[in-house]
Amino acid sequence: MKLATKMIHAGMEPDPSTGSVMIPIYQTSTYVQEAPGKNKGYEYARSQNPTRFALEEAFAIIENGKYGLAFSSGVAATDAVIKLLSPGDEVIAANDMYGGTYRLFTKVFEKFGVVFKCVDTTNVENIVNVISAKTKLVWLETPTNPLMNITDIAAVAAITKVHGCLLCVDNTFASPYLQNPLDLGADIVMHSATKYLGGHSDVIQGCLVMNDTALRDQLYFIQKSCGAVPGPQDCFLVLRGIKTLHVRMQRHCENGIKIAHWLRNNPKVAKVYWPGFEDSKGYAIAKQQMRGFGGMISFELKDDSIAEVNRVLSSTHLFSLAESLGGVESLINHPATMTHASIPREERIKNGLSDGLIRLSVGIEDADDLIEDLNKAIG
Numbered sequence: 001m002k003l004a005t006k007m008i009h010a011g012m013e014p015d016p017s018t019g020s021v022m023i024p025i026y027q028t029s030t031y032v033q034e035a036p037g038k039n040k041g042y043e044y045a046r047s048q049n050p051t052r053f054a055l056e057e058a059f060a061i062i063e064n065g066k067y068g069l070a071f072s073s074g075v076a077a078t079d080a081v082i083k084l085l086s087p088g089d090e091v092i093a094a095n096d097m098y099g100g101t102y103r104l105f106t107k108v109f110e111k112f113g114v115v116f117k118c119v120d121t122t123n124v125e126n127i128v129n130v131i132s133a134k135t136k137l138v139w140l141e142t143p144t145n146p147l148m149n150i151t152d153i154a155a156v157a158a159i160t161k162v163h164g165c166l167l168c169v170d171n172t173f174a175s176p177y178l179q180n181p182l183d184l185g186a187d188i189v190m191h192s193a194t195k196y197l198g199g200h201s202d203v204i205q206g207c208l209v210m211n212d213t214a215l216r217d218q219l220y221f222i223q224k225s226c227g228a229v230p231g232p233q234d235c236f237l238v239l240r241g242i243k244t245l246h247v248r249m250q251r252h253c254e255n256g257i258k259i260a261h262w263l264r265n266n267p268k269v270a271k272v273y274w275p276g277f278e279d280s281k282g283y284a285i286a287k288q289q290m291r292g293f294g295g296m297i298s299f300e301l302k303d304d305s306i307a308e309v310n311r312v313l314s315s316t317h318l319f320s321l322a323e324s325l326g327g328v329e330s331l332i333n334h335p336a337t338m339t340h341a342s343i344p345r346e347e348r349i350k351n352g353l354s355d356g357l358i359r360l361s362v363g364i365e366d367a368d369d370l371i372e373d374l375n376k377a378i379g
């Protein structure tokens with residue numbers, strides 16, 4: 001089945017009790033049992049909920065996987081993956097990734113004895129150099145948040161296969177419309193469904209998709225034991241979001257191309273981070289593993305003084321100054337003080353995330369209006 005058809009039909013079966021086309025929001029905590037142990041497969045809503053199950057099925061279908069699991073946030077999904085590990089186990093992670101992932105790894109899990117080694121994964125050799133018998137997981141983000149670095153998923157999968165460790169890819173920035181890591185050899189795909197999957201800035205949610213049944217059973221066990229499940233209303237919203245993912249992503253990509261080039265040609269802009277430029281470092285791999293370049297763009301101004309950066313950040317009208325991304329409306333963000341403030345400054349600078357970096361989540365408004373808004377702010 002082609003992508004557009006999958007997005008609309010994934011997980012959708014008419015409700016058996018009424019024929020309702022949309023899966024109802026099963027707003028219930030528990031289910032009546034006929035006799036002790038005799039039930040319809042639904043006992044308690046932390047473990048089973050039909051609205052959530054429909055969404056989990058949709059997650060699996062759109063990521064070309066067998067199983068999907070929904071979580072109450074993206075970080076809750078990441079948390080579940082790390083709970084597969086034991087003290088002493090090592091994780092190799094990207095040195096440029098979502099600030100909340102970095103915080104979860106270093107501030108929460110390090111004290112339980114899980115060891116995190118952050119390397120520049122855009123050079124696969126760096127992974128080869130630190131991988132050992134203790135490595136149980138490689139955690140990738142591509143494109144990365146916020147520097148849009150690209151890592152070759154298939155090349156990393158070839159390494160993790162040889163070492164018998166898991167590869168999990170945070171696919172939030174690309175969305176399943178642009179990239180499917182399981183097809184490239186990853187074991188688990190993670191999404192912050194808060195972003196492109198939900199698509200309307202109205203829900204916090206996360207998901208995992210995988211093919212291996214034993215891995216699915218372990219992660220389902222963690223999901224129900226730790227309890228970070230999304231409510232049925234949120235599941236309904238994300239299911240609805242997925243139905244338009246392909247049309248939204250097409251427009252995000254079109255607007256992204258126009259705005260990236262406009263920024264690059266602007267004399268006040270020093271550097272634009274976007275994987276669609278033919279001379280960008282990750283272009284060849286991005287072209288190979290993605291079907292487009294998305295709507296996330298970061299840039300630096302030539303005058304990167306705090307005053308000027310703050311002035312631009314506060315001068316846009318269509319681009320709202322806010323954290324998050326992937327919604328229909330455009331957002332502007334200052335990673336150093338907002339989304340990535342949890343990464344120590346020294347660490348950030350070392351990895352190329354400057355104090356002046358500005359990140360855009362280009363929405364699906366008219367591109368000319370968006371450019372005019374940026375032009376007034378930067379100009």
Ligand SMILES: *Cc1c(COP(=O)(O)O)cnc(C)c1O
Pocket residue numbers: 073074075076098100101141145170172173191192193194195204205206
């Ligand atoms: C937002 C985000 C997360 C965290 O997801 P939440 O839904 O906010 O918990 C993880 N990874 C990336 C790339 C993100 O953008």
